[in-house]
Amino acid sequence: MKQHVVKSLQTAFESLKEQWGIDSIPDIEVEIPRDEKMGDFATPAAMKLARILKKPPGEIADEIVVTLHEQSSDIFESIDIAGPGFINFRFNNNFFRNQLKALLEGEKSMLQSDTGKGRKIQVEFVSANPTGPLHIGHGRGAAVGNALCNILDAAGYEVEREFYINDAGLQIKLLGQSVYARYQQLFGNDIEFPEDGYRGDYIDSVAESVKEKYGDTYAHQTFDECGDPVTEFACNMMLENIKKDLKDFGVIFDSWQSEKELHEKGMVRHALDTLRDKGLLYEEEGAHWFRSTEFGDDKDRVIKKKDGAFTYFASDISYHKNKLDRGFDEIIDIWGADHHGYIQRIRSVLEAFDLPRDKFRVILIQMVSLLRHGEPVPMSKRAGAFITLREVIDEVGPDITKFIFLTRKADSHLDFDIDVAKEQSSENPVFYVQYAFARISSIFRLAEEKGMKGAENLNYHDVDFSALQEDEDMSLIKKLLQYPVVFEGAATACEPHRITYYLQELAGVFHAYYYKHRVLSDDGRLTLARLSLCRGIKIILEHGLKLLGVSAPESM
């Protein structure tokens, strides 16, 4: 739909270029005006050109509109100039009806975009340390990452969803030590609990499981003797829990990349060698450094410590090189907002490995403040006092939780009040959208009962769309045809919340429509046309909800 406007403008500019005496036209911007009364699409092109042509915007707009009118086009109701020089386009109703018909006849094609053009893109998200259960912040990352992947996938990208497992390093060792200590306590051995150890209840269950599986095998061994198997056991158990939580949340990954494996396969060393060959590593004060300042970082970063151990950053270098080696054209990392300080150094790494700047993108997930009865719930992973994603899924449900996470921009703070999400269910926006879907489904059920076989899969070729005459008919059609525009915006900006907002708007227009007009009536011609319209809305609602990872119930 937007393309029709853009094309008309392009053609007009082609013929005006000579007259204006310029070689190229700046990018054509076309937007949906905030107020429906202004038109269906608008362009501020004349105002942009004013500067280049050194003429008043109104005059330029005039020339453009005259040229547009000369191009015989039967899709516009009107093209006129408003405000400081906007050109407003209004399609005629027949065009809208035809577009609706096209959507119904070729569902898939209109809902598929080629923005991605088959490019390979990897999205890494959640990537929680397997040192404890997922908390609500991970849940937000999971919801956003999942929705984004769905969107990119529908936009024509070849998407891989990856979870990076930090199963090497100090934190994992601490996990092992914590479990070891609890395990010893099960046998009455009073072992000193590690100072920075993990104190959550889940550590006890892991220790119990170790005992169940291995009995007292390690009861008389020091951590040095049995640390490896205990740690590995604990890590695996944590990881299995994480996988299960994510699965129950409705988030599936294609790939799980282990940090430990990067070390074991020598990939860390290899990646560093590559950097060394490029002259980007140096030694100073007994440590090894990466020249990230070459790429705009504040300071160079240590990759190997004085004591000979690699830093976490070293694994990250290897990990991101590995991503490139796997042939991804674009890379998206979704991190907690507290990691924002890492963006520049990872960007430096990728540039060092020759990935163009604009092919790497970090999406930061802001913190979630969890509330109960309006009171903040304190969270501390080390102390083991926090609400897990599991608890929220069990208490609130995955659909509501995901939807709420997706009602905000990823990088703004989010208040998540469990009681509001759960108890005031009738005021929950997710139900508002789902209810629209259920209502439509109900209409189709009734139509079937009334003997209209295949009401939901009509032969649209035979439907007379010109029966749709009311203002509300048209508003609804227009709203639903905006979907591809919104969808494309969400994909290019990597902002799933735009879909969430749109779905609420579409549901709103439908609910108002439903209240005012009947779909099933004595007028057979009108009924068929409105059933078709309903089918269109149902398709869009279902498509949108699916992108968000939220179910679309046939009845509620």
Place this chain on the structure above:
RNA sequence: GCCCCCGUAGCUCAGCAGGAUAGAGCGGCAGAUUCCUAAUCUGUAGGCCACGUGUUCGAAUCGCGUCGGGGGCGCCA
């Protein structure tokens, strides 16, 4: 001290890489159901877009500064 995010209606937040008279939900007030699901709809009140200053035809949006809230700044992960 340096860096990042945020500051829009009573509350929670949108505002799409400057554009037209600033929006939604919730809450408030007043209404709507003989009719396809009232988890719905209609109307109404409510804003110096934190503050100041610059850039320009035009700023909630961009620059600089101030104030306020949150987070980050290790040879930790």
